[in-house]
Amino acid sequence: MDAPANKISVQGLKAWFGKNEVIHGASLDIPDRSVLAIIGPSGCGKSTFLRCLNRMHELTPGAGSSGKMLLDDRDLYAASVDPVELRRRVGMVFQRPNPFPTMSIARNVSAGLRLNRVPGDHAEVVERCLRQAALWDEVKDRLDAPATGLSGGQQQRLCIARALAVEPEVLLMDEPASALDPIATAKVEDLIHELKQRYTIVIVTHNMQQAARVSDRTAFFYLGELVESGPTEKIFTNPSEQRTEDYVTGKFG
């Protein structure tokens, strides 16, 4: 094998809500320290795919999944895997920024550490994560202010910092820029470039330019089916499937 080691490997994933199957068997590999973008029209299973990766999907009543999902060659759904522990290793950033409104900026960042009973005042971690999230300079003078006072873009970067603080190996991002203005979006995209030096990132987006800008590999979902996945450049310039070509050239979706 000459390809880099795969961080995540998905084989034949099916997922459903009640009787409604929303992913009909998807297989793909995600190399370590790379960015995978998942594109496709809304309602095609992108977010569900993401939520299967940290087992948030199963929290919805009636939701379930089958198939193999491996993280470092270990089955995510093995009986010995505690989803709580898994979610520490696989962090997530949501579509809408969701800082804890009852906590200060600093405490939002350290929330995960306090959960894990890491001793200390976490000041160093807070600073490092806020720097990594490119937010430090904007908030360093008001770390004890409530997180709700930040702008939408700042809140989203705060949520990224919060996810980074528990030192995850994988970062899932569910349309992290869709609620942000263009300037804030650009900052988040720059940040993704920085973060892939250290993390494996999976980002769902409905914005194809964004996918082309930030990702190494791209997967195209359509109506619950993984149509095609491969290097981003190939998907956008020379896809092997007609449907992919139609979508990336804007013929539908």
Added chain:
Amino acid sequence: MPLPADILPAAAVSARRGGNRGDRLYHAALQLLGGAVLAVAGLVLLELADVAAPAARRLGLGFLWRNDWDPVSGAFGALPFVYGTLVTSAVAIALALPVSVGLALFLSEMGPRRLRPVVSFAIEVLAAIPSVVYGLWGLFVLVPVLRDWVQPALARALGFLPLFQGPPIGLGYLAAGVILAVMILPTVTSVTIEVLRTVPASLREASLALGATRWEAIRMAVLPFGRAGIVGAALLGLGRALGETMAVTMVIGNSPEIHASLFAPGYSLPAVIANEFAEATGEVHLGALAALGLVLFGITVLLNGAARLLVAAVARGSARSAR
């Protein structure tokens, strides 16, 4: 209360006067019914004040903090009743709040989904049982259990506290407090559930995605967010407990004295009104009882107002963070 966007108020349609006669009549009739509510409220206050007036003139404000009550010799003091009402309500809320919050969490966050409708139905049944039936059960089931088991055990374990001293006779503050706790459980639980529902799902997800357990997500995101609303729920429960009459009358022991021990018999505002009003002799006695009613009315109005404000504040907070 904001108006849902898709509802067109009829007022907007009929703002231009004129229209047809039927419409004007219809709107006048509605207005009248709305006004009738105000009239009834006015009537409530007026009648209370009217019945209480002779006592107010005779006894003055000192009535409120005199602590003896003996209608035969003309001694009327409200303190034993105010005290009994507050103590039993405090016991009730202390017992009911943790159970209610647990129930609410079970029903909205932690319980197995299949069990939730069953439990929720049971709580509705609890709410529908009339007060006098609770009193009957309290008198013949709860009081003996307290007397023979709970009070001796409490005295053994915590007897060094003045709260748990004295002979275990069953009837008294503790019995009234326990039965009130059962009775306000549905109110506090349902308002707490309402409050928990206003906590945005995204906060719960944020905690879980950080690797929080279900309980940690509740402690970290759900409870802090809903704290003010849960206090509001407790106040609403307290408001119900203060005015509850029959069950308390039947188990509190009906003795107009003030005791530090929860084991002792006492009296409450509604209970003394229930027991003495029909047989009260003379307008001062009647008036004193009505004045007690006025005091009760004042306390409950204040409490309910505060509770509603708190619950509404949480709802507004959730609207803000969902923006």
Added chain:
Amino acid sequence: MSALRRRNAVNAFWTAACGAAVLLALLPLASLLWLVISRGVGGLSLDFFTHLPAPVGEAGGGVGNAIAGTLYMVGLASLVALPAGVGAGVYLAERGDGRFGSAVRFTTEVLAGVPSIVVGIVAYGLLVVPMKRFSALAGAVALAILMVPPLARSTEEFVRLVPGTLREASLALGVPAWKTGLRVVLRTALPGILTAALLAVARAAGETAPLLFTALNNQYWNARPDQPTASLTVQIFNYAVSPYSDWHDKAWSAALVLLLLVGLLNLAARLLARGRGGRTA
């Protein structure tokens, strides 16, 4: 990883604590229902529903007059309170957005929190004092005052749920506002309002405190609104606090009858509510 194991244990502990809260809440309910049924069912017979109370020590006798009295007074109260409550609710929903409407809404909330015993005093001053006697009418007035606020509040909620498009469609057809209000809006909200009305009636049937010194009690049948009248709840109270064990048995039986009555009303309300849920889904 032992920290994780401890956190999972904490999680399990609090989950169990919530389960314990459920058991703690269900215990009194189960005990109460079981006792009312087991101790009350023995005294039930046809006579119990149709006969007058028997004196202490005498076998037989019933609570027929008390059942009739409860139905009588609740009926009288409903006659006034149901239209008034629904009307006030429609007012709040349709025209209650101004300052006057807010005042009415606030007052409704305040009235809903007034203890029922206080309402008893009001009815006493209003009717017992001028009439110089306890009466079914005074009892009914007290019950009516208690029924209006919750009914008005739920009616407002149900009327506000009626989509504005429906109202507009009717008005656009040239139907006057009053007909739209009654035929379209009220008609659509009707199942919900009926549910609320049944619950209000059930609550009134279970009230004791406001009847103690308005309707008082009566050992005999009474159909006159200006006479003292027995009620199931006051009868239960009198039986329960008496020192006689055969009256205690009667208290349990009467409580069973009351629970059946209140339970049936609640059941009917539930069925109505469910029917509505099925149709609008």
